[in-house]
Amino acid sequence: METTLENILNVTLLDPQLKHPTIFNRFDQLDEGESLTIHNDHDPKPLYYQLLGQKGNIFTWEYLEEGPQWWKVKIKKRVSGEIEETLGELAAKDLRKAEIFKKYGLDFSCEGKKTIKEACAEKGLDVTKVEQELQQTDKEPASRPMSYDEWDLDFLSDYIVNVHHRYVRKNLPDITAYAQKVMEVHGERHPELIEINNLVKAVGADLLAHMEKEEIRLFPLLKTFVNRTKETASQKTLTSNEFQHFIMQHEAEHAFVGNEMNDIRKLTNYYTLPEDACASYTLLYRMLDEFEDDLDLHIHLENNILFPKAIELENQIQ
Template identity: 40%
Template sequence: MERLNVTAIEPKFKHPTIFQYFDALKAGESFIIENDHDPKPLYYELIAERGDIFTWEYLLKGPELFEVQIAKNPTNQNGGEVAGTISIKDIKKAEMLKDKGVQFNCRTEKYNLADDPNAGKVTKAPTYDSDKWELDFLIDYIVNTHHQYIKDNAENLNDLTIKVAEHHGDSHGELNRLSTLMYHFLQDLLDNTAREEEVLFPVIKQIVAKKRNADTEITYKIGSLQEPIDLLKKDHEIAAADLSFFRTLTNDYTLPADACSSYQYLFQKIKEFETDLKTHIQLENNILFQKAIQLDAELAKLN
């Protein structure tokens, strides 16, 4: 059994390295991590990012050395993972921490991951009116929130879809098609975000700057924004149609009786991805693009 001395790893690489070790495990295999403090934050991050597909066992609990054996759940006769043993309370807590944007770093003094007195409590989300934001600020928000979400989740979602299809595709053939379509869906989204960030968004920022200061130099042809925006909106229509088809293909993400924890986690992650993408598209189509075209038309009238 492999051992990983976490104390020898540069802090920013600790959790990514542990995830690499975990993802490389085959069903039923395990490894041991050694650390100089309780790695409890890692436990919640594993739940939040991988779901109930592992076991966590303390072999040594300090005070100077902590040893934890992390095992990937074994498979059953159908090739699916055996249901995990993680408590519902811990799963909900991990989801809550992720929703709050908590960084799952060890040695954090700002937030006690293990003993949060507010764990499980429902708090009212802050409200904002993005329709009142300046367009350059809205662009930065979209890039840092929704585009980054796609970049952070696309590879893992694709890998998870492939994994579930490999385990359950023989008895649930729709998963094989879902796996193929998911790859193309995610690649198209990544291409769309790249075109927006590299071409359209810089142009819109030029328009905003020109509106504020007429002497600002611009490098695009004023009055030409409608066509590229129409092409990007077409990408959005295709993405929405893909999401609709995924729901049809999976019977609105209805889980079969033999669904393992990875199968359940896959459907949860796709629905989460769908929710974020719908918000993302609404911000671009109904606010950013409309206002950018309006500003572009105003500048065209001045020339």
């Protein structure tokens, strides 16, 4: 065994039968917030799952080096009460992480309240690989991303209306028209286009009704919270529980539209064009792909930033 002041354990010097027991013992000796770095001659990934199974989610796992000669992993014991951040919280702090979530098909908008481990377990993904890529974004120079989580509710509400609601209203008519046109031309050879066309119409109707409800009632109500006034009838008639239920209804509508877009993505085989795709077919898939990207950010801004801030502020002024 090789131990230094940096608390490093060279696992290759241990008898194979003693490797995991020794690592577990060393981990148990750590105080909260302290870490152990192990050096090994192969990827110790099975240790991650064994630690998780026996100790629970009380540690973080960070690859410092990955072969070909050495694998070095820093294992840190979490501080008691430290809560693992959810997909939505991580994306709210650094939107670059959202690109990693998209890469692995992890829904950070409608299902943003799940932790990385929960989301990966549901999809059968290698959580160590996902976490490693997320950690890599922390090491990359920041590119001055939009600080959505620092904006006031009224400003963020106006941004959502002026950017995302406007995007939907501008692009939805074209998407709907092309979905109908492509179905009529190619539907016989590609019957999935019939369902895609129906789903596009459903997304449009659901989303337009939802946005109108936000603009007429929800967003004006949030602005009264910012101004600390009691002027609107809406605010007077909503208790804290009623307001939280109101928010939950909006989240449920987000989830419904999100599921419809998920169905479209699957039916298009993730926007993969068939060999006989014409220009209109190609344009439709490109517009749908872009529309979904915008919708992901749109829902993320509301579910993971706007709504939690609104509930917190509403509690303060009751």
